[in-house]
Amino acid sequence: MxxxxxxxxxxxxxxxxxxxxxxxxxxxxxxxxITLFSFITLVLTGIFLTLNYEPSIRPVSGPLSGGQEVPxxxxxxxxxxxxxxxxxxxxxxxxxxxxxxxAAFLHMLRIHLTGAxxxxxxxxxxxxxxxxxxxxxxxxxxxxxxxxxxxLTATKIGYEIGAAAPWVGKxxxxxxxxxxxxxxxxxxxxxxxxxxxxxxxxxLIALISLHLVIMIKQKHTQPRYAEKVAPGKxxxxxxxxxxxxxxxxxxxxxxxxxxxIAGAFLAHPVEAFGPPTANTPAVKxxxxxxxxxxxxxxxxxxxRFEFLxxxxxxxxxxxILVPTLIxxxxxxxxxxxxxxxxxxxxxxxxxxxxRTSFVIGVLMFYIMSTLAGYKVDLGLSxxxxxxxxxxxxxxxxVVSYILIKAIYGKEWNQEVQVELRxxxxxxx
Amino acid sequence: MYRNDTVVPYxxxxxxxxxxxxxxxxxRFRVVHEAGAVPHLTVGNIGLMAFALVLFVYGFxxxxxxxxxxxxxxPGRHEPEPSSLPMVAGVVLSLLLVMLSGxxxxxxxxxxxxxxxxxxATTLQAGVFGAMMFILALLIAIYKKFFxxxxxxxxxxxxxxxx
Ligand code: HEM
Numbered sequence: 106m107x108x109x110x111x112x113x114x115x116x117x118x119x120x121x122x123x124x125x126x127x128x129x130x131x132x133x134x135x136x137x138x139i140t141l142f143s144f145i146t147l148v149l150t151g152i153f154l155t156l157n158y159e160p161s162i163r164p165v166s167g168p169l170s171g172g173q174e175v176p177x178x179x180x181x182x183x184x185x186x187x188x189x190x191x192x193x194x195x196x197x198x199x200x201x202x203x204x205x206x207x208a209a210f211l212h213m214l215r216i217h218l219t220g221a222x223x224x225x226x227x228x229x230x231x232x233x234x235x236x237x238x239x240x241x242x243x244x245x246x247x248x249x250x251x252x253x254x255x256x257l258t259a260t261k262i263g264y265e266i267g268a269a270a271p272w273v274g275k276x277x278x279x280x281x282x283x284x285x286x287x288x289x290x291x292x293x294x295x296x297x298x299x300x301x302x303x304x305x306x307x308x309l310i311a312l313i314s315l316h317l318v319i320m321i322k323q324k325h326t327q328p329r330y331a332e333k334v335a336p337g338k339x340x341x342x343x344x345x346x347x348x349x350x351x352x353x354x355x356x357x358x359x360x361x362x363x364x365x366i367a368g369a370f371l372a373h374p375v376e377a378f379g380p381p382t383a384n385t386p387a388v389k390x391x392x393x394x395x396x397x398x399x400x401x402x403x404x405x406x407x408x409r410f411e412f413l414x415x416x417x418x419x420x421x422x423x424x425i426l427v428p429t430l431i432x433x434x435x436x437x438x439x440x441x442x443x444x445x446x447x448x449x450x451x452x453x454x455x456x457x458x459x460r461t462s463f464v465i466g467v468l469m470f471y472i473m474s475t476l477a478g479y480k481v482d483l484g485l486s487x488x489x490x491x492x493x494x495x496x497x498x499x500x501x502x503v504v505s506y507i508l509i510k511a512i513y514g515k516e517w518n519q520e521v522q523v524e525l526r527x528x529x530x531x532x533x
Numbered sequence: 534m535y536r537n538d539t540v541v542p543y544x545x546x547x548x549x550x551x552x553x554x555x556x557x558x559x560x561r562f563r564v565v566h567e568a569g570a571v572p573h574l575t576v577g578n579i580g581l582m583a584f585a586l587v588l589f590v591y592g593f594x595x596x597x598x599x600x601x602x603x604x605x606x607x608p609g610r611h612e613p614e615p616s617s618l619p620m621v622a623g624v625v626l627s628l629l630l631v632m633l634s635g636x637x638x639x640x641x642x643x644x645x646x647x648x649x650x651x652x653x654a655t656t657l658q659a660g661v662f663g664a665m666m667f668i669l670a671l672l673i674a675i676y677k678k679f680f681x682x683x684x685x686x687x688x689x690x691x692x693x694x695x696x
Contacts (some may be wrong), residue, residue, distance in 0.1 A: 122694050123695075131536075135594050186653070189645045189653065324692070329536075339686075340686070350673055354597065357670035358597075358667065364663045368658055369659060372574065523535050526536065
């Protein structure tokens with residue numbers, strides 16, 4: 106059998122080349138893999154959902170809705186939840202989306218903190234930024250599909266922000282939502298469905314493949330001890346069997362932990378808010394949009410002017426300008442901190458105090474703007490929130506910079522000499 | 534950061550526990566909206582728990598990687614040291630896996646019963662399924678640690694794969 110396949114496809118060569126590719130070992134590399142496995146989980150659970158979901162809002166009734174007339178999409182969610190293990194699979198799909206975004210964000214932080222974005226990996230950093238944006242957009246387009254009152258209201262916040270983009274906003278949101286987002290627009294759900302299950306996942310698959318191929322071609326950064334063990338070489342374990350075994354273990358641990366949480370805490374039970382009604386419940390957008398929502402809460406309503414027929418109001422400043430500037434800033438990072446030398450090894454975050462305290466400041470900005478999303482609930486004043494959003498991140502950044510420099514004294518900007526600790530001799 | 538250390542994974546596990554606890558102790562942990570009797574998580578708590586889950590999985594696999602792969606690699610082949618204890622553990626875990634899979638099927642049959650209104654005991658189903666996945670992960674880990682010959686490569690930086 107092996108001989109037969111080898112004659113036709115030279116699988117022996119494939120084994121020698123692909124399966125014996127060396128993978129450096131470091132715990133921080135698992136963050137990218139967790140993001141990847143979240144995506145795979147989303148595809149697998151998503152296939153199950155598509156088999157049972159009906160993308161339509163035609164009114165239907167049946168035993169699951171207690172004879173009450175509800176939109177077909179809503180009814181099909183009740184049906185999925187009633188299938189054996191169906192509720193857990195749907196909840197797992199929902200949790201995996203949140204986890205993918207959180208993991209991609211932490212993966213990006215690790216790339217930033219260890220300097221892995223530098224020459225030659227600028228391109229992969231850029232692909233990564235687009236991946237994060239695309240993952241968020243995919244999650245957003247899936248949110249309204251159950252068509253309950255909660256999802257519809259939460260999606261509306263995003264819809265209004267998108268529509269506030271000058272000149273093109275209306276057109277873009279018309280394309281995405283097939284017209285106005287409302288409980289009666291019959292075209293919206295089929296449109297969102299096609300985008301959510303087909304176009305965005307296909308684009309994600311293409312971009313993730315590109316991301317991984319670039320990573321394999323450029324070789325992974327390595328922990329610095331490898332420089333002493335075998336200078337100029339990639340020290341790692343072969344893809345098969347060792348790396349594959351680690352990936353298998355990680356996937357199983359990931360599925361085990363997330364399924365348990367998904368079953369114990371069902372995400373988004375549609376019965377909590379019921380099908381869309383005339384009154385809109387007080388809801389907040391998902392946590393990854395909460396910081397934008399927070400900024401919208403503190404921008405005064407009178408910051409508004411007209412220019413060439415377009416309105417520039419709070420939704421433009423908070424919902425479009427600030428995120429666009431942050432994305433452009435992220436794209437620029439590898440070019441602002443450019444190194445002529447090829448980056449081969451992970452850098453120690455504590456020896457790069459400016460970069461590290463910058464990251465801490467940015468994290469503080471997200472935390473504070475998320476807090477602003479709770480302005481009404483916590484009764485916080487606008488003045489206080491402006492100070493928290495603008496001043497606290499800067500102060501945190503400066504203080505951590507001073508602290509890191511003070512702790513590491515004269516050697517604060519030098520990489521530390523590595524002493525080998527592992528067993529066995531180093532080879533040249 | 535200079536080697537496959539355990540400091541960051543340990544910290545991730547502690548941080549994960551702190552985030553879970555913050556979400557759990559939040560008095561708005563499970564909100565019951567007036568319109569329905571079904572409780573649901575708030576967006577803030579879902580966010581805290583999503584980060585907690587990533588950090589948990591990361592911390593766990595980080596520590597496991599240190600145990601299975603060590604903190605530094607040395608090129609060459611390294612023979613495993615099989616002994617009877619991992620063998621016994623493997624057999625016990627496999628039996629447990631078979632038992633749990635039978636139990637899991639029972640939970641599915643139970644849920645597929647029209648007389649009780651197709652009720653899904655989601656925590657139980659997911660708990661059993663999650664435990665099965667953990668056991669499978671442990672089985673692979675034991676097999677890797679005690680039965681696979683470890684090989685460490687020192688590959689040329691200018692390797693021509695994939696082109
Ligand atoms: C959203 C989906 C993403 C997936 C599935 C993904 C997947 C991966 C994987 C599996 C790796 C190799 C393991 C590792 O270093 O962690 C990797 C490496 C990398 N990723 Fe991502 N990633 C994603 C997003 C991002 C983002 C948002 C960025 C940064 C803006 C990024 C930048 C990079 C870079 C520069 C590398 C090479 C790291 C090195 O050589 O040390 N990725 N990615």
